[in-house]
Amino acid sequence: MSQKKVEIVEVGPRDGFQNVPEFIPTDVKLKVIEGIVKSGIKSIQITSFVSPKAIPQMKDAKDVTAACLVRYPDLRLFALVPNLYGAKAAVESGLKELAYVISVSKTHNTKNVKRTHDESFEELDQIVQLYPEIKVTLDVATTFGCPFEGEMSLEEVMAFLQRGYDLGIRTFNLCDTVGLAHPELIKEVVGTVLKTYPDCEFQIHIHDTRNMGMINSFTAIQCGITKVQTAIGGLGGCPFAPGASGNTSTEDFVYMLNKMGYDTGVNFDTLLETATYLKGNVTSGIYSGHQIFIDKTKVSTQ
Incomplete structure (x- = not known):
């Protein structure tokens, strides 16, 4: 019987880094991405094209993108964009795939991207029409709840x-x-959603605010999801969503799936080395990864 495959989509270089208060040198970001690539992860959200005034950490988006496209031409590299301006910058930088974010919650959308629902969808339409050759993933923010409006109804989603x-x-x-x-x-x-849209691909992106990132992500896999977004070190959060903590930890999730017999294509030991580097060179005491229980010959990340 063949192993069940689960693709890990690493978002640490964007969602993980965006909440780190001190600017992370570009060469350090690239070192972390290099370690992620060496571990076997082939889908990486490398940055976001947002206003540096809003997210100063992403001011080197063009430099990070240029370096990654040269080093990893065969990987799935993509960036988050909140608007048409960001999409244009990303495409001009050479990216062939974008993640465009709109919140189900109208309140959160206004706070997060400073646009109404109508304005966000109008710009999404413009992006799709302007760049038919670019793959656009719609990030459905606040799918499962909003800090301002509470739980979203299934009808709204x-x-x-x-x-x-x-x-x-x-x-x-x-x-x-x-x-x-x-x-x-x-x-x-x-x-x-899987029943209603059988011709679509759905990914899952779970934050670990209540220590439920692992079980929620795994539940999604059991329901039929095959691509799960996680962040190395469990870093991350939304600057415009009060109470949001880190993402599901990539190394925790990979460890669990590998032990359960899933085919992730990811080498846990290599990933752990990168997480250790992250802890020592990026997070400066705000590392939010979880304890990993591994063989006695290995060193925990915390």
């Missing part, structure tokens, strides 16, 4: 997805932006 579908989007990323999800909610939402 489905209406949101239909609006993206009507614009030609066929890849969606269901984001638990502030960690409000639980396994039963994951089952309800994921089960419904």
Whole structure:
């Protein structure tokens, strides 16, 4: 019997780094990305093209992108963009794939990207029309709940997805932006969207606010999700979502899946070395990864 495959989509270089208060030198960012690549991860969100005034950590987006495209031409490298301006900058930098974010919560969308729903969807339509050769994933922020509006209804989520579908989007990323999800909610939402949109690809992105990142991500896999976004070191959070903590830790999740017999294609030991480097060179005491219980010959990340 063949192993079940799960693709790890690493978002640490964007979602993980964006909350680190001190600017991380570009060469350090590239060193972390190099370690992620060496571990076997082939899908990496390397940066975001946002205003440096809003997210100063991403001011070197063009430099990071230029270096990665030269070093890793065969990997799936992509960036987050919040608007048409960011999309243009990303495409001009050479990227062939973008993640465009809109929140199901209208309040969070206004605070996060400074746009109404209509304005965000209008710009998404412009991006799709302007760059038909670019793959656009719609990041569905606050799928499972919002710090301002509470839990999103299934009807709200489905209406949101239909609006993206009507614009030609066929890849969606269901984001638990502030960690409000639980396994039963994951089952309800994921089960419904996979049944309703069989021609679409759905990914999952879970924050670990209530220490439920692992179980929620795994529940999504059991429901049929095959691509899971995680962040090395468990770093991350949304600067515009009060209460949001880090993402599901890549090394924790890979360790679990590998031990359970899933085919992730990721070497845990190499990933652990990169997480250790991250702890010593990036996080400066704010490392949020979890204790990893491994063989006695290995060293824990915390």
